Amino acid sequence: MAYELYYWDGLQGRGEFIRLALEEAGAPYVDVARREESGGTAAMMRLLQKAGDQVRPFAPPFLKDGEFIVSQVANILFYLGLKLGLAPADEGLRFAANGLQLTIADLVAEAHDTHHPISSALYYEEQKEAAKARSAAFLGTRLPKFLEYFEQVLQRNGGVWTVGNHLTYVDLSLFQAVEGLSYAFPRAMAGFAARYPGLAALHDKVRQRPNIARYLASDRRLAFNETGIFRHYPELDQDAS
């Protein structure tokens, strides 16, 4: 049976981390809210209100595997990783992978808050001054700290994959983080490949995986836009320090 992915239509957002895992593995899935025939956004909202016998999710994305519902990106990837061959075989390394994925989740949340530092319920334009201050702190201090960390983890693991000795969902998520950051902050990310050669090589390697390349060229991959996590507002960008 096909997996059912539930996420907002019209943006990559947090759902994209799940899509990349499903696409890399060639797993059958339905992107429920994006398809009229699967019930669209209304079907997602029904499950968010009342999830049958399951614990209902707090927010999208969530995944339905038969009757089983899993929510929160890192949790979904922990679950799917084993099923799709995208997790390390060693149990200890699976906890290392989950720790790394949660650190990516922290980076993603901080990237989101650069344009919404006060409230997700307000428009960007209503919090623009705070957004400028938060972006300056993010690009000046936090982003380099995260990228240096992942670069070091990658290099200490031999420089090819982030954890273990084959591709995992952590590599896919780092690819997506680099994609998003490059879209949102082209000035801050200029020279990225020279400063973080391992991450840049990993990004290229993931992009060239046959299933990923096919996915990126398909209409299933939405373009980045200003409703997602990674938004390009030139006034928030700045040169790398």
Added chain:
Amino acid sequence: MAYELYYWDGLQGRGEFIRLALEEAGAPYVDVARREESGGTAAMMRLLQKAGDQVRPFAPPFLKDGEFIVSQVANILFYLGLKLGLAPADEGLRFAANGLQLTIADLVAEAHDTHHPISSALYYEEQKEAAKARSAAFLGTRLPKFLEYFEQVLQRNGGVWTVGNHLTYVDLSLFQAVEGLSYAFPRAMAGFAARYPGLAALHDKVRQRPNIARYLASDRRLAFNETGIFRHYPELDQDAS
């Protein structure tokens, strides 16, 4: 061998979610950074810089079990939950527990950002105006949404425990979240027990567990203060809407 918990000295912070699990289970552990004889903060900083053959953690808290290192609160609790009998026996429910724990992590991150909406590297006083705006949005919209969610999850599970049919680390973490929110936002939390009877009863039940009660009365439990996640700044508090 005793578990080694690594977290900043002087505050409850994110380390407290781990301490409560270790204390409830009566598991032997060393709170490394708080003890001179275990090397104090310097021992923690050494592992943060270079963690031997393990993936080094991005930030505290992290747990060392023999040579094995696990980082990120939800990941540590996922790992410890099984070992300490604080996770559901059913595998599906363990993923439900992890999803709930990650939702608590989101709530905790948002509670932190009420006083640091711009940057953790700046003092609260330097971002006070943005903090007021973020707190108003948090207390007006986000906090009720989180609490209603957890109340509903609890009620739908029978009203006694959050997930499964015995106490889990999710219950302990919800106890701590309620403790912290009550300290930080006494006005917003006034009438909490009437509005969220299930959560209030759960909070009482956890507080009365013999091991938890002993822990809370010991000097191992630090008081809340204005260096932690949950800080009481009266100017950020407001009546429940």
